[in-house]
Amino acid sequence: MIKPDGVQRNLVGEIIARFEKKGYKLAALKMARPERSHLEEHYADLSGKGFFAGLIDYMASGPVVCMVWTGVNVVLEGRKMLGATKPSESAMGTIRGDFCVEVGRNVCHGSDSTDSAEHEIKLWFPEGVCEWDACTNAWIYEK
């Protein structure tokens, strides 16, 4: 997901391009202005944290761009592409390392496991995702 700061800072194309160029396949994409209750459900595991209210304010401050990307090891590798949660610890070359400064404005979210990806896909795309065959597959995967 591209968070409100990523949208406002015109990073949507840059972030999508990184995933496309890596070789992952886009399965769903939409811009959304979620209700606070939806964001509270998304971040339910952080509800006990002191920064929770600020996190929900931040996430509700503008539209987000939600995406589903598919590919071998996409959850693990996608998190590497995002970089560490705190931009001060994110390697240069990662999205957060290259484009942000503070943890509370870290421009993107990525599911941290396949289980949480499945849960989050249901939460953000109840209508389902798009099944399609990419003609580039044979150039990205051996078989």
Ligand SMILES: Nc1ncnc2c1ncn2[C@@H]1O[C@H](COP(=O)(O)OP(=O)(O)OP(=O)(O)O)[C@@H](O)[C@H]1O
């Ligand atoms: N100390 C903090 N102060 C302010 N915001 C924070 C802090 N820690 C985390 N956050 C915010 O909460 C989000 C979720 O934190 P979490 O620990 O789940 O990290 P993450 O899984 O890397 O992030 P995300 O779920 O956004 O991909 C962070 O991306 C960040 O926007």
